[in-house]
Amino acid sequence: MRAIEEAAIASGAVTGLELMERAGRGVVEAVFEEWPELAAAPQRAVVLCGPGNNGGDGFVVARLLREWGWEVEVYLYGDAEKLPPDARVNYGRWVEMGAVRALDEDAPDGYPDEGDGVALIVDAIFGIGLTRPFLTLCRMQDQVNLCNAASRSNPAFPHVVAVDVPSGLSSDSGAYPGYEDENPLDSCMLANLTVTFHAKKLGHVLGYGPDACGKVVVKDIGLEGGGRPRGGEKRPPGGAVGRCPAVPPGERVTLAEPSFYRLSKFPGEHKYSHGHALILSGGPGRGGAARLAARGALRIGAGLVTLGCPPAALIENAAQLNAVMLRPLRDAEALAELLKDGRINALGLGPGLGLDRARALVPVALESGRACVLDADALTAFAEAPELLFGLTRGTATVLTPHGGEFARLFPDIAEKLTAPAQTGPAYCRVDAAREAAARAGCVVLLKGPDTVIADAGGRCAVNSAAYERAVPWLATAGAGDVLAGFIAGLLARGFDPRGAAETAAWLHVECARSFGPGLIAEDLPEELPQVFRALGL
Numbered sequence: 001m002r003a004i005e006e007a008a009i010a011s012g013a014v015t016g017l018e019l020m021e022r023a024g025r026g027v028v029e030a031v032f033e034e035w036p037e038l039a040a041a042p043q044r045a046v047v048l049c050g051p052g053n054n055g056g057d058g059f060v061v062a063r064l065l066r067e068w069g070w071e072v073e074v075y076l077y078g079d080a081e082k083l084p085p086d087a088r089v090n091y092g093r094w095v096e097m098g099a100v101r102a103l104d105e106d107a108p109d110g111y112p113d114e115g116d117g118v119a120l121i122v123d124a125i126f127g128i129g130l131t132r133p134f135l136t137l138c139r140m141q142d143q144v145n146l147c148n149a150a151s152r153s154n155p156a157f158p159h160v161v162a163v164d165v166p167s168g169l170s171s172d173s174g175a176y177p178g179y180e181d182e183n184p185l186d187s188c189m190l191a192n193l194t195v196t197f198h199a200k201k202l203g204h205v206l207g208y209g210p211d212a213c214g215k216v217v218v219k220d221i222g223l224e225g226g227g228r229p230r231g232g233e234k235r236p237p238g239g240a241v242g243r244c245p246a247v248p249p250g251e252r253v254t255l256a257e258p259s260f261y262r263l264s265k266f267p268g269e270h271k272y273s274h275g276h277a278l279i280l281s282g283g284p285g286r287g288g289a290a291r292l293a294a295r296g297a298l299r300i301g302a303g304l305v306t307l308g309c310p311p312a313a314l315i316e317n318a319a320q321l322n323a324v325m326l327r328p329l330r331d332a333e334a335l336a337e338l339l340k341d342g343r344i345n346a347l348g349l350g351p352g353l354g355l356d357r358a359r360a361l362v363p364v365a366l367e368s369g370r371a372c373v374l375d376a377d378a379l380t381a382f383a384e385a386p387e388l389l390f391g392l393t394r395g396t397a398t399v400l401t402p403h404g405g406e407f408a409r410l411f412p413d414i415a416e417k418l419t420a421p422a423q424t425g426p427a428y429c430r431v432d433a434a435r436e437a438a439a440r441a442g443c444v445v446l447l448k449g450p451d452t453v454i455a456d457a458g459g460r461c462a463v464n465s466a467a468y469e470r471a472v473p474w475l476a477t478a479g480a481g482d483v484l485a486g487f488i489a490g491l492l493a494r495g496f497d498p499r500g501a502a503e504t505a506a507w508l509h510v511e512c513a514r515s516f517g518p519g520l521i522a523e524d525l526p527e528e529l530p531q532v533f534r535a536l537g538l
């Protein structure tokens with residue numbers, strides 16, 4: 001954001017003071033849009049300002065609310081003399097209208113509360129400049145968090161709006177710097193609404209961000225390339241993180257979005273136009289996971305899908321499969337033989353595969369030059385020798401899809417950095433971890449979670465956020481990950497590049513869960529794809 005703002009200011013298109021005015025105006029606008037009752041008649045607000053430009057935005061909000069006829073109490077954490085220039089100007093403008101109290105000493109205990117007549121609390125203490133722990137910084141913090149929780153069900157409590165990010169949340173990582181095992185509520189000012197500028201920041205979608213922010217509204221403050229769709233392009237709601245010419249592609253992080261055009265099928269194409277995916281499965285009684293993956297690969301549009309299972313598991317699988325084809329596949333040699341069929345262009349390995357079978361088949365799959373997705377056992381099989389796996393994956397069209405546990409097995413040092421409590425902001429986050437892992441493995445890594453991160457070896461990265469309006473708690477169900485691996489295998493067969501396949505599959509996976517809703521089990525995910533495709537207008 002600093003680079004983007006500096007570029008805009010340096011171009012002469014806008015001044016820092018104008019940006020701050022637009023930011024403050026955006027906050028007031030968003031508040032009135034979110035709670036129209038607050039726009040209906042002037043009320044009372046408490047504005048908490050910090051020592052940087054986030055505090056400057058707070059002074060603008062205070063002034064604008066006062067101009068609307070509100071009664072406004074302003075508190076400052078820090079020394080007014082040391083405010084940066086633009087914040088200082090807005091401090092001066094406010095001081096002509098009202099008092100400023102010190103946030104530590106002057107804030108009365110237990111204020112504001114139900115019945116104090118305060119309708120809105122504005123948190124403008126820290127924004128993107130948080131550098132150190134925030135732990136119980138000001139006396140009002142507990143009270144703000146109490147109001148945040150209570151106001152959801154009781155309108156007598158004030159709503160809390162955070163300017164840019166809730167103070168205490170690291171905008172680069174979604175971590176609470178300093179938080180170890182104390183109460184997380186001590187580490188942050190929790191908000192009902194967070195109003196940010198230009199584009200969402202990583203902290204809004206990673207880690208604790210979705211818990212802390214309540215809801216995120218992005219206000220345009222006139223900076224170039226603000227995540228707006230290019231001409232005619234279909235885009236899912238949510239905007240992009242850091243889509244701007246001032247940010248080099250290797251540093252850019254976007255919100256995952258599907259490639260609509262490539263998902264479509266067109267008249268005149270035949271089944272081989274959409275590839276042939278081979279999903280490898282394990283022994284008798286363990287075939288469910290691979291069958292789920294195969295079903296996912298077929299539903300997402302692979303022209304043909306074959307399940308390759310040990311001969312002993314043929315009867316079990318034959319009893320379960322129709323459109324998915326079945327092949328006995330005893331061992332590595334049999335796989336090499338089968339892969340002489342050049343039409344098989346993508347492989348999915350891992351779900352229910354078994355560790356020994358994975359150790360035997362993964363090298364053949366990767367050395368065949370086919371696009372591969374490795375999940376579950378295909379990852380765990382290399383826990384003792386991750387470098388052996390990376391020697392095979394480097395430079396190939398492979399997607400690794402670890403969940404947190406599998407990630408820690410393959411990348412123990414990276415996982416350790418990720419789980420270590422953050423002491424400073426910016427903090428090491430899931431985007432950093434996925435990028436580092438992808439660079440080491442030399443292929444695409446999809447790190448699963450409610451904030452799934454997809455990174456390639458060159459640093460390009462997307463976050464598939466299943467939070468806010470895309471929250472899908474029902475997706476935490478056995479077999480959901482197997483279906484995701486199948487979705488990716490199917491898209492690889494259809495010719496998607498590994499990063500595009502991972503991003504599109506992860507996005508569709510969440511959409512299927514949203515579309516199906518409560519009661520979802522893994523079998524439902526592939527069956528929901530037609531509904532999701534129809535809604536997308538494919």
Ligand SMILES: NC(=O)C1=CN([C@@H]2O[C@H](COP(=O)(O)OP(=O)(O)OC[C@H]3O[C@@H](n4cnc5c(N)ncnc54)[C@H](OP(=O)(O)O)[C@@H]3O)[C@@H](O)[C@H]2O)[C@@H](O)CC1
Pocket residue numbers: 005016019020021023050051052053054055056057084125126127128129130131132133134163164165197
């Ligand atoms: N630039 C622009 O044009 C625009 C910017 N905009 C707004 O500015 C915000 C960014 O402003 P910012 O860079 O001044 O950082 P901000 O978050 O206010 O805090 C920095 C101060 O906090 C201090 N500090 C940090 N952690 C601390 C702690 N734990 N405990 C105590 N102190 C701590 C830190 O001290 P230091 O680390 O320097 O010692 C420094 O004094 C951005 O989020 C947006 O709202 C918009 O108006 C649009 C135009």
Ligand SMILES: [K+]
Pocket residue numbers: 054123124125126127162163164165166167
């Ligand atoms: K804030």
